[in-house]
Amino acid sequence: MDIELTQRHRQIIAIVRDRGPITGEKIAEELSLTRATLRPDLTVLTMAGYLDARPRVGYFYAGNPSADLLSRLLRGHLVRDYKSVPVVVQGDATAYDAVVAMFLEDVGTLFVVRESGILTGVLSRKDLLKVAMGQPNLREVPVSIAMTRMPNIVTVEMSDTMYDAAKKLVDMQVDSLPVVRPAAGDRGLEVVGRVTKTTVTRLFVELGSHWSV
Ligand code: ADP
Numbered sequence: 001m002d003i004e005l006t007q008r009h010r011q012i013i014a015i016v017r018d019r020g021p022i023t024g025e026k027i028a029e030e031l032s033l034t035r036a037t038l039r040p041d042l043t044v045l046t047m048a049g050y051l052d053a054r055p056r057v058g059y060f061y062a063g064n065p066s067a068d069l070l071s072r073l074l075r076g077h078l079v080r081d082y083k084s085v086p087v088v089v090q091g092d093a094t095a096y097d098a099v100v101a102m103f104l105e106d107v108g109t110l111f112v113v114r115e116s117g118i119l120t121g122v123l124s125r126k127d128l129l130k131v132a133m134g135q136p137n138l139r140e141v142p143v144s145i146a147m148t149r150m151p152n153i154v155t156v157e158m159s160d161t162m163y164d165a166a167k168k169l170v171d172m173q174v175d176s177l178p179v180v181r182p183a184a185g186d187r188g189l190e191v192v193g194r195v196t197k198t199t200v201t202r203l204f205v206e207l208g209s210h211w212s213v
Helices: 007-019 024-030 035-047 065-075 095-105 125-134 162-172 197-211
Strands: 051-054 058-061 088-090 109-114 118-124 176-182 189-196
Touching: 007 024, 007 035, 007 051, 007 058, 024 035, 024 058, 035 051, 088 095, 095 109, 095 125, 109 189, 118 125, 118 176, 162 176, 162 189, 162 197, 189 197
Parallel strands: 088 109
Antiparallel strands: 051 058, 109 118, 118 189, 176 189
């Protein structure tokens, strides 16, 4: 239950937080109100999750339910459950191959890998535009020339929260993050997924649809 706190609600919460467990009579006394006047407020605050009532003991402060809810909304979603399939090219692919892959796979960023999916680089649309300005024949340019390379790549892991991923996208001003895990035998990081601004936007809309009135 989501409620708009009144001035009196805030006073009650402050008293219970500082002095709880405290009886209803004591709270009423403190506010110079009758127990009967106070009763509906205590009921509302208990139902809304701010207070806990124990028979014969009194009221306890139970926390701020909207802060808990917000924190659960933000931290309760893992990369593992929202990541999409990564689109990868090998390091010896040409810039032309990369343009075709971006177009056919409908992505704005490619991950460049070696062997069985070990991350070596990230190639964005603008990386390709930049190389195209200097060398019009994209069939002669390997992607490795145009990409941002390890260890300068910002990544996330399966167990990271979507909030961590969104924060990295915003802080680092990139569109896409490879989801990685350590490859066996210390060979580097294996690409197992991708989180993009679209992934975060989709989660945002999904959350909104659960909460619409
Ligand atoms: P665009 O360049 O198309 O605007 P981005 O903003 O994602 O796309 O990329 C900006 C630059 O950052 C590019 O040079 C790209 O190679 C690099 N880049 C993209 N994603 C990452 C990442 N996860 N980690 C490090 N660098 C990245």
